[in-house]
Amino acid sequence: MIWTRKECKAWAKEALQRNYWRIVLVAFLAMLLFGGGPGSTNWVKIGLNQTDTASDDSSVSVTTEPSAEEASITADRTQPPQDSILVPEKVRMVGIVIFILILLVTFAFLFALQALLFNPFLVGCSRFMVKSVDDRAKVKEIAYGFDHSYKNIVKTMFHYDIRIFLWSLLFIIPGFYKQYQYRMVPYILAETPDMDYKEVLQKSTDMMRGEKWKAFVLDLSFIPWHIFGMITCGIAEVFYVYPYHSLTSAALYRKLNWKNMQVQAQPEALMGENNDI
Numbered sequence: 001m002i003w004t005r006k007e008c009k010a011w012a013k014e015a016l017q018r019n020y021w022r023i024v025l026v027a028f029l030a031m032l033l034f035g036g037g038p039g040s041t042n043w044v045k046i047g048l049n050q051t052d053t054a055s056d057d058s059s060v061s062v063t064t065e066p067s068a069e070e071a072s073i074t075a076d077r078t079q080p081p082q083d084s085i086l087v088p089e090k091v092r093m094v095g096i097v098i099f100i101l102i103l104l105v106t107f108a109f110l111f112a113l114q115a116l117l118f119n120p121f122l123v124g125c126s127r128f129m130v131k132s133v134d135d136r137a138k139v140k141e142i143a144y145g146f147d148h149s150y151k152n153i154v155k156t157m158f159h160y161d162i163r164i165f166l167w168s169l170l171f172i173i174p175g176f177y178k179q180y181q182y183r184m185v186p187y188i189l190a191e192t193p194d195m196d197y198k199e200v201l202q203k204s205t206d207m208m209r210g211e212k213w214k215a216f217v218l219d220l221s222f223i224p225w226h227i228f229g230m231i232t233c234g235i236a237e238v239f240y241v242y243p244y245h246s247l248t249s250a251a252l253y254r255k256l257n258w259k260n261m262q263v264q265a266q267p268e269a270l271m272g273e274n275n276d277i
Contacts, residue, residue, distance in 0.1 A: 003255040005218050011254075012247035015132045016240075022139055023132055027243040029142070030125045033118055119157035120145030127190035129250035149193035156197035160185045163201075180212040181205055187253040206263075207256040215252060222248075 016023055123145035131137030145153050160182055168175025184204040188195065195203075208215070222245050229237030 003214075003252070003259070005214075005221060008218065008248050008251040008255065009244075011133060011251040012244055015247050015251075016243055019132050019136045022137065023129075023243045023247065024239055026125055026128050026139060026142055027246050028238055030122070030246065031238070031242050034122065114161070115154055115158050119161075120150060120153050123153055123157070123186050123189045123193070125246075126186040126250065126253075129246050130187060130190060130253060133247060133250045133254055144190065145193070152195075152197070153189050153193055156185065156189060156195075156200050159197045159201065177212070180215055181208050183208060183215065184253055184256065187250065187257075203260070207253075207260045211256060218248065218252065 121142060124142035127144045128137045128139070128141040131141055164175055164178050164182065167178040182201060182204050184207050185200055188200050188203055192200075222241070225241045225244070226237065229235075229241040
């Protein structure tokens with residue numbers, strides 16, 4: 001089965017008209033959690049150098065030669081004591097250790113939050129979008145990942161995240177490639193939540209074999225729409241662009257899933273013909 005961008009988008013538009021407000025609500029929740037939030041805030045640190053300008057042009061300076069005793073006292077004051085050098089180094093090291101610990105704790109907390117909460121919700125949103133493409137879906141579908149094989153969904157999505165993260169360490173392109181290779185994982189779990197994680201990853205790989213570039217071009221075609229959403233201060237993004245894009249991805253999954261089922265059915269049909277012979 002050969003799919004086209006036009007077919008997927010037409011399917012998405014029909015689904016959006018059929019179940020508009022529910023789709024907008026679910027897409028808005030997904031947008032907040034998975035990358036369409038208010039955006040990151042860039043903090044700019046401004047360093048202020050304070051200088052003492054106590055001297056005045058009108059002040060009179062008396063140039064008197066200091067005595068030997070005064071010179072020795074002044075020399076002692078200009079040499080910083082050893083404690084004043086060692087203490088800042090110790091404080092700096094303690095500060096670095098505390099910063100690293102805070103960073104690790106924050107990373108662990110966010111990773112646990114994604115694994116235990118966001119990923120099952122992502123599976124539920126994927127199920128809602130697929131159901132919307134097929135017919136009308138209910139909002140309660142977004143909780144599907146918490147009610148059906150929750151542990152297996154968490155485990156599978158954990159392997160999904162780890163693989164993409166590790167491949168991303170080899171610069172951007174390998175991680176980007178793996179993200180498209182495993183793109184169908186949330187949708188597969190949305191329909192078969194009890195499938196083993198190895199089978200899920202392999203099925204997504206099979207479905208996306210030879211389709212990654214076309215899927216990438218499909219995503220590129222939404223760039224003008226997302227720019228339009230930015231121009232409208234996010235209003236168009238919430239009420240049309242993000243729901244439209246999400247439904248198109250669900251339609252792509254449905255197309256590729258049907259294609260994969262046909263490919264699997266062909267060897268079985270050939271085996272049946274051989275047995276008849």
